Amino acid sequence: MPIESGSPGAAVELETRHLSRRAGERVLVSDVSVQVSAGEILAVVGPSGAGKSSFLRLLNRLDEPTSGTVLVKSRDFRSIAPRELRRRIGMVMQTAYLFPGTVAANIAFGPRQSGEILAPARMELLLERVGLPGFGDRDVSNLSGGEAQRVALARTLANEPEVLLLDEPTSALDEASARGIERLILDVVSERRMTCIIVTHNRAQAARLAERAMVMEAGRLVAIGPTSEVLHVG
Ligand SMILES: Nc1ncnc2c1ncn2[C@@H]1O[C@H](COP(=O)(O)OP(=O)(O)O)[C@@H](O)[C@H]1O
């Protein structure tokens, strides 16, 4: 499988080279080589169990590849300290895993890990950005699913990541909340010129968000290209 690249001319932000992970005899991710351009949104689609989440978890080293590697701006990610890597490559999962406590405490967590205090004005800007102005003092146990996912996104954005990994970020939400999160993703990715990889089982959503899509089956990359061509939607 040749290495596939995104927008010609744009710098490559993230590249996987023969990226693979086995767990015992099981192959979760098999020989995936792909390039993602700076500012691009790439959708990852494929049947349940295809290895989409496993692939995503390798990109910020939540799991370790058993062979192959990842380059971040041409630098091998094994030479980047894991904490630094996870700050630069943020992740939002299907369900927001928020810590018990206030919205503000959750959002301040990332910067505090790097020894930084998130100024109240920046906190409020982040809350406004995700459509939750004034929510800082609320307890996370009182949030709706959509609100919690917005907090999860704000918490990740507080780290000012270069790459945003999203694993089925709207699949636990009702259609209206999902559309709101989609809009938010499109806006923040273009404002911050972030690179984004979104796993979704929803082909229409892939078409709305991503210009390019890759299809995974049984751990392998089986197709990649413009979303409308690869998924026959749009
Ligand atoms: N830590 C693990 N050990 C063994 N098998 C796993 C592990 N994590 C996931 N799997 C299996 O690997 C396959 C790929 O899982 P996953 O990446 O979650 O797929 P997807 O996100 O596409 O639904 C599935 O069959 C799953 O059961």
Ligand SMILES: [Mg+2]
């Ligand atoms: Mg998954």
